[in-house]
Amino acid sequence: MSEFDTLVQDAQAFCATLATNNNKGWWDANKATYDAKLKRPALALLEAMTAPLKEVTGHDATPKLFRPYRDVRFSKDKTPYQTHLHMMWSLDAGGRQDPVIFFGIDIDSVTFGGGVVSFDKEVLADWRKMIDLDGDRIGTILGTAEAQGFGYYGEALKRVPPPFPKNHPQAEHLKRKGLVLTRPLASSGPLTDRITAGVGDLVPVLKMLDSVL
Numbered sequence: 001m002s003e004f005d006t007l008v009q010d011a012q013a014f015c016a017t018l019a020t021n022n023n024k025g026w027w028d029a030n031k032a033t034y035d036a037k038l039k040r041p042a043l044a045l046l047e048a049m050t051a052p053l054k055e056v057t058g059h060d061a062t063p064k065l066f067r068p069y070r071d072v073r074f075s076k077d078k079t080p081y082q083t084h085l086h087m088m089w090s091l092d093a094g095g096r097q098d099p100v101i102f103f104g105i106d107i108d109s110v111t112f113g114g115g116v117v118s119f120d121k122e123v124l125a126d127w128r129k130m131i132d133l134d135g136d137r138i139g140t141i142l143g144t145a146e147a148q149g150f151g152y153y154g155e156a157l158k159r160v161p162p163p164f165p166k167n168h169p170q171a172e173h174l175k176r177k178g179l180v181l182t183r184p185l186a187s188s189g190p191l192t193d194r195i196t197a198g199v200g201d202l203v204p205v206l207k208m209l210d211s212v213l
Contacts, residue, residue: 002048004041004191011038011085011105019107022079034068038085045103045191046087052196053089053101057206061089061101083107091206095213096123099206101199102182112195113182114202116209117154127212128161128174135170141204142173142181148201150181181205 014034018026027034046063053061066086072078086104093099101114119127131138156175160166164174181202186194 002044002190002192004045004048007038007041007045007085007191008105008110010041012107014038015083015085015105016107018081019083022081022083024080027081039065042085042087046089048192049089049195052192053091053199056196056200057091057101057203059091059093061091063087063089093210093213095210096120097213099209099213101202102180103185103195110185110187111182112185112198113150113153113180114199114206115153115180116178116213117180118178123213124177127179128164130212131170131173132164132168135168135173138173138208139170141208145181145202145205148183150183150202152176153180153182154178179205179209 014030014037018030042065043063046065050061050063053059064087066082066088068082068085070077070080070082072080084104084106086102088103089101090098091100097116097120099114099116101112103112104110116123154177156172157177158175160168160171160174164171168174183198183201185198188194
């Protein structure tokens, strides 16, 4: 039995209660529970996944656990704590940007995904050139991912950027300023196996990104 076997259930229960008690007093009284049942198991999961992710993606994976504290400076929502548990692994692809693998536990969902949230300026220009020159291949790779249940994360432009025509066959992909695909995690089996298998389905997309990053 691993330290993170009950992480999903524990995180969802904790976050559901936090959602109705999102204040410093409750947090201070329950932070020890967060540390013991969420933070510590999450860090163990992050570390346990570095080797499997390297094996399936071919890249070293650097883990990161996101902080539970919200940045409320520019938000109308002033509740201080996140009601989810999110983490990621940065993949060292040796390029200009590192793609990442995400894993998130929300109150009523468990998801994973991967890609680049926002392309740097030069990478974005090269990404669009690649779509223009090799759109059929890219469309096939992304279409396969969609058929496997992946969806796109993040906002896209409303119009096709110049100099590409608005009726370009890959117009929707040209509008994207980054590329992240997400999917619900399978519900049965060891957590590490489920994440590894899911990321395995993303490998063609990650390899495609390697060619432009």
